Amino acid sequence: MAQHGIDPTAPLTGEPTKKTKRKLAKELRTQLISFTFMIFLTTIAFISIASDAIPTGFAIPFILLLACIQVVLQLYVFMHLNERGNGWQNAMIWTGVLIAIPTVASLMLLLGIVKF
Amino acid sequence: MSYAKAQSKSAVWDWLTTVDHKKIGIMYLVAGAFFFALGGFEAILMRIQLMFPEASFLPAQTFNELLTMHGTTMIFLAAMPILFGLMNYIVPLQIGARDVAFPFLNSLGFWLFLFGGILLNLSWFFGGAPDAGWTAYVPLSSEYSGTGIDYYVLGLQISGAGTLIGGINFLVTIINMRAPGMSMMRMPLFTWSTFVASTLILFAFPALTIGLLLLMLERIFGATYFAVHAGGNVVIWQHLFWIFGHPEVYILILPAFGIFSEIISTFSKKRLFGYSAMVFATLLIGFLGFMVWAHHMFTVGMGPIANSIFAVATMAIAVPTGIKIFNWLFTMMGGRIQFTTANLFALGFIPSFVMGGVTGVMLATSAANYQFHDTYFVVAHFHYVIIGGVVLGIFGGAFYWWPRMFGYKLDEKLGKIFFWMFLFGFHLTFFVQHFLGLMGMPRRVASYLDGQGLNDMNFISTIGAFLMGVAFIIFVVNIFVSMKNRETSGDPWDGRTLEWTIPSPTPEYNFAQTPLVRDVDAYWHEKYEGDGKMKAAEPLGDIHMPNGSILPVIISIGLFISSFGFIYREHGVIWVAILGLAITFGAMFVRSIKEDHGYHIPVEEIKNDKGGK
Ligand code: HEM
Ligand SMILES: [Cu+2]
Numbered sequence: 001m002a003q004h005g006i007d008p009t010a011p012l013t014g015e016p017t018k019k020t021k022r023k024l025a026k027e028l029r030t031q032l033i034s035f036t037f038m039i040f041l042t043t044i045a046f047i048s049i050a051s052d053a054i055p056t057g058f059a060i061p062f063i064l065l066l067a068c069i070q071v072v073l074q075l076y077v078f079m080h081l082n083e084r085g086n087g088w089q090n091a092m093i094w095t096g097v098l099i100a101i102p103t104v105a106s107l108m109l110l111l112g113i114v115k116f
Numbered sequence: 117m118s119y120a121k122a123q124s125k126s127a128v129w130d131w132l133t134t135v136d137h138k139k140i141g142i143m144y145l146v147a148g149a150f151f152f153a154l155g156g157f158e159a160i161l162m163r164i165q166l167m168f169p170e171a172s173f174l175p176a177q178t179f180n181e182l183l184t185m186h187g188t189t190m191i192f193l194a195a196m197p198i199l200f201g202l203m204n205y206i207v208p209l210q211i212g213a214r215d216v217a218f219p220f221l222n223s224l225g226f227w228l229f230l231f232g233g234i235l236l237n238l239s240w241f242f243g244g245a246p247d248a249g250w251t252a253y254v255p256l257s258s259e260y261s262g263t264g265i266d267y268y269v270l271g272l273q274i275s276g277a278g279t280l281i282g283g284i285n286f287l288v289t290i291i292n293m294r295a296p297g298m299s300m301m302r303m304p305l306f307t308w309s310t311f312v313a314s315t316l317i318l319f320a321f322p323a324l325t326i327g328l329l330l331l332m333l334e335r336i337f338g339a340t341y342f343a344v345h346a347g348g349n350v351v352i353w354q355h356l357f358w359i360f361g362h363p364e365v366y367i368l369i370l371p372a373f374g375i376f377s378e379i380i381s382t383f384s385k386k387r388l389f390g391y392s393a394m395v396f397a398t399l400l401i402g403f404l405g406f407m408v409w410a411h412h413m414f415t416v417g418m419g420p421i422a423n424s425i426f427a428v429a430t431m432a433i434a435v436p437t438g439i440k441i442f443n444w445l446f447t448m449m450g451g452r453i454q455f456t457t458a459n460l461f462a463l464g465f466i467p468s469f470v471m472g473g474v475t476g477v478m479l480a481t482s483a484a485n486y487q488f489h490d491t492y493f494v495v496a497h498f499h500y501v502i503i504g505g506v507v508l509g510i511f512g513g514a515f516y517w518w519p520r521m522f523g524y525k526l527d528e529k530l531g532k533i534f535f536w537m538f539l540f541g542f543h544l545t546f547f548v549q550h551f552l553g554l555m556g557m558p559r560r561v562a563s564y565l566d567g568q569g570l571n572d573m574n575f576i577s578t579i580g581a582f583l584m585g586v587a588f589i590i591f592v593v594n595i596f597v598s599m600k601n602r603e604t605s606g607d608p609w610d611g612r613t614l615e616w617t618i619p620s621p622t623p624e625y626n627f628a629q630t631p632l633v634r635d636v637d638a639y640w641h642e643k644y645e646g647d648g649k650m651k652a653a654e655p656l657g658d659i660h661m662p663n664g665s666i667l668p669v670i671i672s673i674g675l676f677i678s679s680f681g682f683i684y685r686e687h688g689v690i691w692v693a694i695l696g697l698a699i700t701f702g703a704m705f706v707r708s709i710k711e712d713h714g715y716h717i718p719v720e721e722i723k724n725d726k727g728g729k
Contacts, residue, residue: 088291092287092315092318096318096319099403099406102406102407103359106410107359109422111351111355115417115419116421
């Protein structure tokens with residue numbers, strides 16, 4: 001209760017500490033690496049569709065897989081889901097995924113022409 | 117706003133603008149009780165029609181409307197809001213918080229629910245209520261129904277948004293606002309079950325929203341998701357509805373389980389047996405609840421493998437449910453059981469709910485389901501779980517928390533008469549319906565023929581319904597005659613959890629000082645291991661409170677108005693829809709740009725309150 005009156009949107013002043021600097025540098029490196037990696041993945045996705053060498057039956061699941069990897073990277077590297085204090089966000093997101101995947105998968109099967 | 121200004125509002129304005137979780141809780145309870153009475157009245161009318169074969173008390177169309185409105189009202193406008201009322205009032209107190217995480221959104225959730233409910237019920241006066249059952253299966257609801265279904269779609273969409281907001285609010289509250297020392301595994305079971313039910317709301321309601329949206333697009337803009345002649349598929353609606361619908365029944369029952377856990381442990385004077393198993397079972401039920409929706413569709417023709425998988429998954433839910441039942445029994449074993457009215461409801465719940473669970477497993481046997489489906493057997497099943505579980509839970513919770521919420525105890529003698537009459541009436545009404553179903557009486561019929569052996573049991577069933585109706589009136593009478601018993605102690609039941617540490621009536625800021633929690637059943641721990649008072653986790657100081665706001669009402673009214681524009685779109689009133697949306701978004705805009713820092717209750721006031729008690 002003590003600290004009301006502080007404006008959380010006020011600009012930061014002063015120099016960052018050594019530790020913070022090192023942390024920021026490290027984060028910059030991870031972000032650059034995963035950015036390059038993600039561009040690489042996107043290129044592969046394009047190539048796998050553009051070139052006729054890869055059959056469609058393989059290409060579609062393949063680019064879906066690449067998409068999933070990209071989503072995870074996006075969430076963890078760029079949207080900071082990997083940082084401490086995000087346990088609940090992680091738990092809820094993965095619970096949602098855990099519920100949505102079987103639901104959507106079985107729904108697709110159940111609505112298909114083939115009856116099981 | 118200053119403290120003095122906040123205190124000087126007129127009563128009506130205060131209730132309209134309040135963001136206090138306690139007042140919002142009470143409004144949920146009052147509105148929910150009103151809709152409960154309305155839904156009950158609709159049920160009695162239906163039972164009168166079914167009292168005799170080929171009766172002509174109600175025209176068949178009216179019967180269908182009553183049937184639809186009864187189910188929809190009871191689930192969305194009575195059971196859920198009443199549970200939300202209890203959660204709103206009790207959960208922040210149980211975790212030692214001063215309010216929910218987002219008081220403004222809390223109020224918005226309530227008003228959305230209320231205006232959605234009013235919209236739905238106005239259909240009675242404008243061209244007839246919805247008549248396609250609470251499940252609103254297409255194509256009945258898309259191609260063969262009148263404006264009633266538009267009211268259904270838009271009413272549920274609006275109140276559903278309110279529910280979703282409420283659920284998210286509870287999640288954030290429970291995650292972020294627990295008092296120091298209250299780890300997740302020290303939370304009272306009612307808070308735990310609120311948490312799991314809110315998660316279910318978060319993941320299940322979107323399916324309903326999408327289903328209703330598709331139905332709306334189909335009806336209003338001529339989309340063809342469900343139109344077979346245009347390549348659509350009617351079964352999609354059933355899936356979407358039940359992907360929402362089965363978790364929904366657990367959204368209702370889990371909080372009731374939580375209430376019973378509190379009541380049984382308080383009135384057995386024992387710690388809840390197997391606390392962590394109870395938490396685990398709750399989580400497991402919540403998770404499995406998403407994996408069984410197709411058990412409502414065994415006869416649709418999904419195929420034998422699909423049916424078997426969903427049958428097995430459904431039966432699996434009986435395991436964690438059984439764990440809970442045994443834990444309640446073990447909690448009572450060796451305890452000093454007090455037969456208060458609240459505890460009677462808990463004791464009545466156990467056998468009643470087990471019967472509903474047994475018929476559930478029978479229904480889940482997919483081969484046998486071809487015989488049971490769409491007969492009165494299903495009606496008997498879900499009333500055993502919903503009345504025997506949810507409604508008994510609500511009444512038990514009402515008797516238990518009444519002194520906390522309203523500052524007086526309900527009369528125990530009248531309460532017991534009410535309990536026995538209600539329980540007896542309930543079994544009388546629904547027990548015979550199992551046999552009506554097995555004899556082949558289909559559900560959702562407005563009448564039946566003479567000479568088929570259905571007469572006697574239908575008559576008995578109606579008598580039971582009358583008994584429940586009279587019992588409910590006794591409950592309402594009890595509320596008024598008991599007002600004279602002022603309860604001055606904040607802890608009338610020798611309680612175990614934080615909500616009983618507060619003086620009565622509950623002060624606006626709940627806790628003068630945030631308590632420090634040292635064990636499960638925090639208060640009990642202090643009573644027997646400490647000095648009987650909670651340790652404080654902070655010094656006494658000014659308390660920051662949020663300002664009230666009328667904007668939630670305006671936002672909800674905007675949506676309410678715009679619904680009429682959509683419903684009567686063919687009469688060239690689409691501008692009404694635009695006007696309504698403009699009101700809503702205008703109010704949201706005002707909310708976004710207006711700075712609102714709340715106010716402080718000065719420490720002298722709090723000291724006064726403490727001295728005054
Ligand atoms: C062991 C637990 C349960 C099992 C195995 C079970 C199983 C089933 C099955 C298989 C059906 C479909 C019957 C049919 O239409 O042919 C059904 C219907 C229903 N159940 Fe349950 N159930 C269980 C618990 C519950 C609970 C706890 C509730 C509510 C609080 C509930 C509420 C309903 C409702 C409302 C319906 C009817 C929906 C409708 O068609 O309008 N059930 N149940
Ligand atoms: Cu179900």
